[in-house]
Amino acid sequence: MTTRAAGVATPRRAWLGLAVLILPVLLVSMDMSVLYLAMPTITDRLDPSGTQQLWILDIYGFLLAGLLVPMGNLGDRIGRRRIMLAGATVFGLASVLAAFAPNAGVLIAARALMGLGGATLLPSSLALISTLFPNPRARATAIGLWTAFFAGGTALGPIIGGTLLHSFWWGAVFLINIPVLLILLLAGPFVLPEHRESGRGPMxxxxxxxxxxxxxxxxxxxxxxxxxxxxxxxxxxxxxxxxxxxxxxxxxxxxxxxLLDLDLFRRPMFRLAIVSSTVGMMSLAAMSYLVGIWLQSVRGHDALSAALLGLPGAIAVFAVSMIGSRVGRRLGTGRAFVVALTVAAVGNLLLLGVGVDGGVGFYIAASILIGIGDGLAFPLVSELAVASVPPERAGSAVGISETSFELGNGLGLALLGSLAALVFRSGGDFAPTLGETLDDAGSDTGLARAASEAFVSGMHVATIAAAVLLAATAIVAWRTARTQPAAAVGVSAEPVGARH
CATH class of the missing domain: 4.10.860 (DNA Excision Repair, Uvrb; Chain A)
Structure with a gap:
């Protein structure tokens, strides 16, 4: 099938290429969150310290955040398809190492290598969309699909992880990457175009x-x-x-x-997009991690039932991501960000209804609202990044936007997760983590109850902090929208990169 708009045809091969590009996006985003429900099992098997637990979760996202901009630049220079396929190979080998890691140190090292491989996949995949889809409307649709799988993968990570843990050992959450990567490596050379910018100096x-x-x-x-x-x-x-x-x-x-084009940040909409994606991912990552522990260690759900409870939120973020660009065009980008951030903030506040003895309904309602908010904001961020520069520099611009997602994911765990841990430890003479405390408690129901209450209190404090950050960013978006009331995605100004 070939679609046509504004006189520019989009061949069937472009949509087939998009299907292949979505595969690494799904994997990289899933692996940001796939361990949330697996951490109690990993803690039991590998016995990591409290600090090692955070690094198992954090090192992947932080290496992604540190390398996305360099890898986006490198892909622009040497070829986006080439660097994507090389990164897929590294990602696959690291996944095998992670699956069979004998101790926490090896798992941390494997996660670091996965971050290195993943940093080549995200910017190249989104930048190649500008090559595959020269038609702006078809490109917006493609970016919406790309973002839906990126955001949906983050939300689906805990669900897939919990489902696998129900039937297999914890390493299966990494081995699931291998067949998907094989499809990319086999089909990519045939359906993806190569694209690189000639005439640029060395990085x-x-x-x-x-x-x-x-x-x-x-x-x-x-x-x-x-x-x-x-x-x-x-x-x-x-x-x-x-x-x-x-x-x-x-x-x-x-x-x-x-390496980092600072001129991009002179654009109010681009600045707003980066801040919104960072804060949105901070909230999403921290709440997914903390709720995963709450469902299993406090409420007693197994990994599969905890995963299924997260399904409504995952559906919400996926479905809304598909129409995010359309809403942005109708409301204007600034107003769309105001709506998205406000809805996500309300969703976070609903998490205050969860407790030691109940609150699953509050969690489901909160996850749906958070999914709607994030699903609306994330495609706007991706489309703004692609539209900010000429196609030959898309990799570096996309690297900036994707860095904000990964940095937000890591900061959510480091800041909000550590804030919750600090409140938990201040609640009594507990072990560094809730899981260790419950193991030590044995038949001491009083200690187990006190530890669970302290963990919920920490989660509530982190939830309030996340809601305040989201609300503050919504106020910034509202002020930006007032100064640029007609701004729609990608059309508010001449691309910065056009000057170079």
Missing amino acids: DLPSVLMSIGGMLPLVYAIKEIAAHGPAPIPAVAGLAGLGVLVAFVRRQRTLAEP
Whole structure:
């Protein structure tokens, strides 16, 4: 079948290529959240410390966040299809290593390699859409589908993880990646076009090293201080990371071909998109992680039933992502972000209804509202990134937007997750995690009850913090919409990259 609009035909091969591009998106987003329900089982089998548990979850997202912009730039230079297929190979090998990891250290290393491979997949896949779909309306539809699978994969991760855990050992949550990656590796060379920008100079290696070298120490400091209080080593690491990131930004201003195009941030809509995606993912990641523990360790659901309870929210985020761009065109981008962020904030506040003795209905209603809000916001972010620059620079621009998603995912676990853990530990003489405390409690129902109540209190505090962040971002979006009332997705200004 061939679709046609505005005189530009979209051949059947483009839609087949989109189907192949969606595969790595689904995997990378799933692996951000697939461990949420698996963590109690992994804790029982590998006995990681509290810090190792957070790193098992965090290292994947933070390496994605640190490498998406460099890999997007590299794909623009050497070929997006080439780097995508290479990344798929790394991702697959790392998945096998993770599945059979004998201890927490090996699992953390495998997750780091998966982050490296995943960083090549996301920017290249979304950037190739601009090559496959020159027609703006068809491209918007394709981006909506891409984003639906990205957001849906994040929501489906815990469900798929719980379903696999019901029948297999915990390593199966990683081995599920292998057949999907094989389809990409076999079909990709035939249905995906190669695209690279000729005439650009080599990528600035110091900028790559500085972006990673600044982010990881800063995140380490945030995690350690939030979990254990102020200490000299985390404080020094945080200051050092912040200093490197400041130097990184200054370096970008002096380069003829910067790794990070700072001119993009002069566009109000682009700034709003990046902030919205970061805050939205912070909330989604933290709440998914904490609710997974609540359902299993507090309410006593097994992994499968906990996964099925998350299905309504996953359906909501997937379905709404399909129409997010259309809503953005009708309301204007700024107003659409206001609606999305407000709905997500209300959804987070509904989580205050969950407790030790009940609240599953509140959780389902909250997950649906959060899914609607995030499903509306995320496709707007992706389409703005693609529309902000000419097609030959799409990889680097997309890298920025996808970095905001991954950074939000990691910061949600590091900040909101650590905040919940801090409140939990302050509630009594407990082990570092709820699971360890319940194991130590044995037949001591009083200790188990107190620990569960302390965990729920921590989850409530994190929920309030997430809702406040979402509401504050909604206010920023409202003010932005007032200054640009007619702005719709991708049409508010000339693409910044057109000047280069």
